[in-house]
Amino acid sequence: MGIIGSGCEVMQYAWPKITVSFSIRENGETVPSDLEDPPVVLFGPHRSWKGLLNTYPVDLLVIERGNYKQPSGSPRREPWEDMVESVPPEKRPKLVIECWRSDPTLWQYGPTSKATTTRWRDIGYYVNCQTINATSIGGAINQERPLVARTRADIGAQWVWDNLDRDLAVIRPMENLLTPPGLVPRGSYSNNGTNHTPYSLHDPMPNQIGAYICTEKGVRRF
Incomplete structure (x- = not known):
């Protein structure tokens, strides 16, 4: 490449x-x-x-x-x-x-x-x-x-785009966002009315250190 x-x-x-x-x-x-x-x-x-x-x-x-x-x-x-x-x-x-x-x-x-x-x-x-x-x-x-x-x-290869409209959970792992907690203002976050504990493999980085997150090993403070 x-x-x-x-x-x-x-x-x-x-x-x-x-x-x-x-x-x-x-x-x-x-x-x-x-x-x-x-x-x-x-x-x-x-x-x-x-x-x-x-x-x-x-x-x-x-x-x-x-x-x-x-x-x-x-x-x-x-x-x-x-x-x-x-x-x-x-x-x-x-x-x-x-x-x-x-x-x-x-x-x-x-x-x-x-x-x-x-x-x-x-x-x-x-x-x-x-x-x-x-x-x-x-x-x-x-x-x-x-x-x-x-x-x-x-x-002779035909290019085919993957189906991005399938009904799957959006995967946004916390480690994928190279932004430290606190850099993005708290008011910029939206939870869409839910009150669930953020999951490390699906949700974005928390806005503050010490927030509770859910991992494969259970709930802990970030």
């Missing part, structure tokens, strides 16, 4: 069975030194890095664009498009996943615009897009993120 614009350590924890070959990060970011199998780390996601996939071929390329604030005013190519197209078809990633902020689907030249999808189809990729709410897949923060999956057409 190759990563552009996101921390390699986060991806290694998310997908521990996938080997991370390289990670392209923002200039000035601090790279952790405690990774068991650190990948090649490069800086500057704005660069095209043509030929990188010749040296480090990957089956999966993940791009994080949640911090991209300005819509493109022209149908210009993204740096990773040049990276993918600059290598022979057999060395191109089988799957490219792009994670965007909530509004690029409305941009004239966004990731799902006609110009963008046409460019990807011209180099042999199918394009699928779906907006997913983080809390529906176990996230602790309520935010919507458009995910774009581009699959290589020649491998």
Whole structure:
């Protein structure tokens, strides 16, 4: 797997069975030194890095664009498009996943615009897009993120999104929210009229230290 614009350590924890070959990060970011199998780390996601996939071929390329604030005013190519197209078809990633902020689907030249999808189809990729709410897949923060999956057409695989409308309890483990108790004001919490003890595997982080929580071993103070 190759990563552009996101921390390699986060991806290694998310997908521990996938080997991370390289990670392209923002200039000035601090790279952790405690990774068991650190990948090649490069800086500057704005660069095209043509030929990188010749040296480090990957089956999966993940791009994080949640911090991209300005819509493109022209149908210009993204740096990773040049990276993918600059290598022979057999060395191109089988799957490219792009994670965007909530509004690029409305941009004239966004990731799902006609110009963008046409460019990807011209180099042999199918394009699928779906907006997913983080809390529906176990996230602790309520935010919507458009995910774009581009699959290589020649491998014959069809992309199918999981059914997120099934009636299951929303899993929001307390350890999944990297916010210490007290940072979020107490008035921002809503219990929807219930008065149950928060469960550590399903409920968000309590708003104060000392609150009662329910764990697999019973009820205790947080």
